Amino acid sequence: MHTSIDGLDALILNRMQGDFPISEDPYAQIGAALGVSGQEVLLRVRGLVERGVVRKVGPFFDAKKMQYVSTLCALHVPEERLEEVAALINAYPEVTHNYLRAGVPNLWFTVIAESTGAIQEIIREIEEKGGVGPVRDLPAKKMFKVKVDLKVGE
């Protein structure tokens, strides 16, 4: 996939990960800084989205400041019950990520909801319906701000 990202793509990506201009013509502005037209930038971005390099363009909200609560949960699920328990967890719209990972526990998912109570309720239901043991609730005690995003093409 990396081979399909050329120099201009990389310049656009590195610029757009940080600061998308909040203006009437953001793509024209990015283009002006890179010496190409706004249309060219937009075409490139659409191409990057189609190729799965860019997952999303838009705002990333601070869940806490939006008065939402989030957490990371972990539980251990035996191999033969993975599909079923993962589907049970995925069914909650409040669950945004769910990964099978190496080691014990092996299933890690994130929950974002409007209150701690709502998260507790989801965890309780997963424990009850899943029946595979305790769900570890691991809310962040501190979230560090990361300085920059991934530099492409280095």
Added chain:
Amino acid sequence: MEKRNIELVRALQNEEIFLTERPFHEAATLLGWTVEEVLQRVRGLKEAGVIRRFGAALTPRNAGFKSNSMIAWDVPDLRAEEAGSLMSEHPRVSHCYIRPRFEGFPFNIYTMVHGNSPEDLARIVDELAALAASSSYRALHSLREFKKSSPVYYPKALEPQDT
């Protein structure tokens, strides 16, 4: 949050508008507002940190970062803040959190780390171990993705009844 900002947040979650030439005009059309109000409120939300970042998010694997992992570190509580702060400044770390330890799992700092190759990843982990002053960690390599989606804030059904 103010009702008008909630409406704005809803409109901005229509991701397809950001793949058009004039996204904020599209948002203004959706809302029936002027583009000036949209821009002003978006800037306000960004300044307040409600929007923590505006721009593109990559799928690291497809952007040349073929070796990615969640690494959990065991750092003494007294040094955890300092270690987390140092690790979060590493350019290949995209997320960094202090979380509670639990039975059988003594790790308290979680980092998402992105490398170009397994060797590159190993090199980054060594650098982080030096920054954290800890060689006690577990690499929680992902074996399978069951779900990855964006959270939906203020779904329409939850609209306050004060209209």
